[in-house]
Amino acid sequence: MCLGIPGRIVATVDVAGLLMGTVDFDGLTREVCLAYLPDARVGEYVIVHVGFAISMVDEAEAHRTLEMLRSMGTSLEAEL
């Protein structure tokens, strides 16, 4: 139920005072409400749940988590 899908904002538009946007999910685009991320810009990634963007995806943090995960694998290889 709390499914959130990451997608990239490709356009934003003000619909009678409501911030909406088009979000690209790997080729599939959908209209998404951006009211909860007033600072979101085209090109940025957001997590979308029931047609609402609820959080930004922080690319630097995403990279840091991946590096940490990969380093756990590397140190194992070193031991073997």
Place this chain on the structure above:
Amino acid sequence: MRFVDEYRDAGTARALSARIAELCEPGRAYAFMEVCGGHTHTIYKHGLEDHLPPAVSLVHGPGCPVCVIPMGRVDDAMHIARQDDVIMTSFGDMMRVPGSHGSFFDANAEGTDIRMVYSPLDSLKIARANPDRQVVFMAIGFETTTPSTALTVRRAAAEGLTNFSIFCNHITIVPALRAILDSPDVRIDGFVGPGHVSTVIGCRPYDFIPRDYGRPLVVSGFEPLDILQSIHKLLRQLRDRRCEVENQYTRVVAAEGNPVALAVIDEVLEPRPDFEWRGLGRIPWSAMRVRERYAAFDAERIFAPPGARVEDPKACQCGEVLTGVIKPWECKVFGTGCTPETPIGACMVSPEGACAAYYNFGRARHRATEPAKEMSRA
């Protein structure tokens, strides 16, 4: 898909799995509850239990909103949907949840107008297109979903719509966690915390768990590597005799949550003094209702549903599954009387319910690892 595929790498999963095994103290067993149904789904879909040492077991938590909605609320929704001129709108997950007299799908087949929507905002389109009908949105979900309902109500008010309301069943995760921790049966060493709920409420509402109950919690993402890393973080805390709230899902969850969303929820909704959860019973202040200011958009005020309490079917053991007392396959009707096609209990309905997730993905593995038990039940 970016930010998804890279967190599914099998080689890294194997390495993490070895790291997890190293952290287990010999002779000690660990039970961790994954709070969110989305995590339960990932665990079964990707066979994550195969990556865990036998000393680590996972308990599936109450974080599936359609699984914990009591039958009485489904009946109340049906009561509203059957009024003249009403169109009810609902998320797809809710359509097959059984009430005492069938599900929304069953009611639809009998002519009640219940329509599936992807977003609550879609309900407003239906309301605009049907000015002579009353459109009622069946609002369910945890804090991840609550902001979308709250904004939809505010939007309806701003547009001056007079034929839209919500039947509010929004629930909050913290009181449920407290109820589980207060239960005498509980044997949980730590929590894999709900990632998307935390995008809204942040990490601080969980501080009472390490402070008052001495259990760690790690807010976790939803991909296989996220969940394995969260389990690794929990074990590392236990090894180091630390006990705190950690955030594994830093790419998405900010410590303070989403203040804009929290403000809109607070404007439109308020805590409800009491709400019944399937399997957990009545929990004080565990759900939300519409504030007086938005009373014109509150289906409970407009349609006054009976509010009857309905006992779960006798054969159904969803309550014990939801509190981790039994595993899905230990339920008397699992896979026989109760299947995803003909569910008796809500845990078999949602793809995030422990029973449905296990039924769809976990059975083959279970047969391979516990043949004696499977045969003894047959």
